[in-house]
Amino acid sequence: MARTRAKPATARAPAPPYVPLRGHPLNEEEFRGQVGSTTWVPRLEYAWDAGVAISRFLDGLREGKIYGVRCRRCGRTVTPPRAFCELDFKPMDEWIELRDTGTINTFSICYVTWDMKPLRVPQIPAVIEIDGTSPRVGFLHLVGGVRGRTVTEIRRQVRVGLPVRAVWKPPAKREGAITDILHFEPVRKRANR
Amino acid sequence: MSLIKRKPQRRVAVIGAGLSLFMRRALDTGKELAYYAASQALQTAGIRLKDIQAVVMATAPDAFDGVHMKGEWLLDGAGGVGKPYLRAYVGGGSGVFSIISGWMMVASGLFDLVLVVAEEKMSSCQPHPQGAFLTIFDHTIERPLGPNLLWIFSLEQQRYMAAYGIRNEDIALVSVKNKHNALAHPAAQVAAHLTVKDILDSDVVAWPVHRLMVSPISDGAAAVVLASEQVARRLSDRPIWIQGVGWCLDTSYWGNRDLAYPRYVEKAAWMAYEMAGVTEPRKQIHVAEPYDPFAYKELHHLEGLQLADRGQAPEDLARGRFDRTGELPSCPSGGLMGVGNPIAAAGLMKICELFWQLRREAGARQVPGNPERGVAQAWGDLMQIGTVAVLGVR
Numbered sequence: 374m375a376r377t378r379a380k381p382a383t384a385r386a387p388a389p390p391y392v393p394l395r396g397h398p399l400n401e402e403e404f405r406g407q408v409g410s411t412t413w414v415p416r417l418e419y420a421w422d423a424g425v426a427i428s429r430f431l432d433g434l435r436e437g438k439i440y441g442v443r444c445r446r447c448g449r450t451v452t453p454p455r456a457f458c459e460l461d462f463k464p465m466d467e468w469i470e471l472r473d474t475g476t477i478n479t480f481s482i483c484y485v486t487w488d489m490k491p492l493r494v495p496q497i498p499a500v501i502e503i504d505g506t507s508p509r510v511g512f513l514h515l516v517g518g519v520r521g522r523t524v525t526e527i528r529r530q531v532r533v534g535l536p537v538r539a540v541w542k543p544p545a546k547r548e549g550a551i552t553d554i555l556h557f558e559p560v561r562k563r564a565n566r
Numbered sequence: 567m568s569l570i571k572r573k574p575q576r577r578v579a580v581i582g583a584g585l586s587l588f589m590r591r592a593l594d595t596g597k598e599l600a601y602y603a604a605s606q607a608l609q610t611a612g613i614r615l616k617d618i619q620a621v622v623m624a625t626a627p628d629a630f631d632g633v634h635m636k637g638e639w640l641l642d643g644a645g646g647v648g649k650p651y652l653r654a655y656v657g658g659g660s661g662v663f664s665i666i667s668g669w670m671m672v673a674s675g676l677f678d679l680v681l682v683v684a685e686e687k688m689s690s691c692q693p694h695p696q697g698a699f700l701t702i703f704d705h706t707i708e709r710p711l712g713p714n715l716l717w718i719f720s721l722e723q724q725r726y727m728a729a730y731g732i733r734n735e736d737i738a739l740v741s742v743k744n745k746h747n748a749l750a751h752p753a754a755q756v757a758a759h760l761t762v763k764d765i766l767d768s769d770v771v772a773w774p775v776h777r778l779m780v781s782p783i784s785d786g787a788a789a790v791v792l793a794s795e796q797v798a799r800r801l802s803d804r805p806i807w808i809q810g811v812g813w814c815l816d817t818s819y820w821g822n823r824d825l826a827y828p829r830y831v832e833k834a835a836w837m838a839y840e841m842a843g844v845t846e847p848r849k850q851i852h853v854a855e856p857y858d859p860f861a862y863k864e865l866h867h868l869e870g871l872q873l874a875d876r877g878q879a880p881e882d883l884a885r886g887r888f889d890r891t892g893e894l895p896s897c898p899s900g901g902l903m904g905v906g907n908p909i910a911a912a913g914l915m916k917i918c919e920l921f922w923q924l925r926r927e928a929g930a931r932q933v934p935g936n937p938e939r940g941v942a943q944a945w946g947d948l949m950q951i952g953t954v955a956v957l958g959v960r
């Protein structure tokens with residue numbers, strides 16, 4: 374059992390709640406070694422169905438196409454596709470093949486993994502507004518084809534508003550997944566919207 | 567357009583508040599932490615558990631504890647045994663949503679005394695509680711890209727900065743202010759005297775977010791006692807009234823949203839303001855506790871709460887408007903950036919702070935003047951919910 378380090382509860386703090394607060398903070402050593410803690414590693418597997426709309430989107434990716442859907446009532450063209458308009462609550466009216474170009478709505482330069490281990494080569498996640506959609510409509514993907522690893526080097530090449538183009542896996546290697554697009558890379562000249 | 571059908575007739579007051587310490591990792595279990603805060607809230611309200619008619623418990627993902635249905639598991643620590651019991655859960659928005667849920671129970675006329683408890687124990691989740699958030703992303707079109715929680719916040723911060731030409735120095739100032747404010751908070755986990763340079767010298771975790779712009783992993787609990795008007799007047803000489811509540815969620819297609827402005831927070835705020843009779847928030851709100859799990863979020867939320875013009879919160883901050891002694895003190899508690907972020911408990915801690923501030927009991931943390939009305943707000947899920955409560959002295 375733990376050797377508890379009772380936090381010195383300061384006599385009447387100069388601020389509320391004015392009573393000694395309870396709790397027993399542990400340091401790293403106590404947590405790793407001396408505390409009666411147990412561990413468990415969950416093992417579960419899920420087999421997710423992609424759904425009616427996303428299945429068709431994934432089929433498109435396999436063919437090197439980005440699809441969107443349009444609702445005639447609100448006039449929006451959106452991607453990722455969905456079976457129904459979440460605002461008008463009716464089926465979407467048509468499928469539209471979008472371009473595989475777009476604009477960086479926002480991006481980040483991530484230097485850590487989810488468990489806070491350093492990444493030598495940073496990831497550059499971004500929201501890409503896809504050409505042919507309603508304003509500010511896009512999805513999460515990665516930016517690639519960028520040289521350098523520092524914030525300064527990367528920001529020299531990547532900025533909000535930058536035109537980008539999808540870099541696809543070779544057709545034989547595509548599997549009908551969002552990763553059939555390897556990443557989006559900066560383009561110098563952009564096609565007309 | 568009106569956001570509420572009619573103003574509820576039955577008034578609800580906060581009559582007691584309690585906290586545990588906020589800690590990086592606690593020996594104490596979630597039940598024990600909840601018990602500390604709940605028993606303290608009952609004590610300050612001058613009542614006992616048997617007087618409580620119903621209990622609300624807020625706690626964020628089950629994945630933190632590795633205990634499915636942890637609301638039920640925490641029941642005993644929340645004082646819910648043998649009573650109508652409800653778990654309020656909307657991610658990071660849960661802390662303020664808990665008081666909204668409790669308010670509904672009392673305002674509806676169902677109960678006169680309701681205990682609201684919020685608990686979070688993040689430290690159990692190994693190797694890092696961020697793992698609990700890996701599954702908030704769409705399994706088919708997002709997770710194969712390997713996203714983590716830092717991505718979405720750094721993306722949102724960058725969009726906010728790009729839309730209004732905000733510099734990272736302006737945002738770092740939130741960390742400086744809140745960590746400094748927290749020096750006067752007895753529960754605080756990460757209070758410190760730091761400069762903007764210290765913040766920007768800390769590692770970049772996901773540019774533009776630096777390590778000291780992120781709230782810590784925390785264990786802790788908070789609790790309040792809610793009472794109907796008649797009971798509140800009998801039990802308390804200084805009840806603090808819940809004048810308005812509001813909440814709102816935006817689409818889960820977050821790549822289709824304007825990330826520069828939290829319109830769902832605006833909608834939630836107007837709902838609460840309308841109920842509270844607030845038409846000019848900047849004049850009628852005297853103290854604010856917006857949600858600050860990341861430094862930029864406080865500014866983002868002050869704008870959503872209509873307490874600053876869009877893109878102008880950083881400038882207001884720089885000229886001291888949001889200091890504890892400023893024109894509109896914001897996060898006088900020290901917020902999540904200073905006191906800590908045991909998720910659901912952090913939101914309810916903000917309600918506790920308004921309770922003490924409005925009773926003018928906040929001691930070393932007291933904002934000057936005679937604050938009569940405050941707003942607390944929390945936020946969460948997939949950057950999509952705003953939960954808002956307006957509290958006042960009458």
Ligand SMILES: [Zn+2]
Nearest residue numbers: 444447458461
């Ligand atoms: Zn529509």
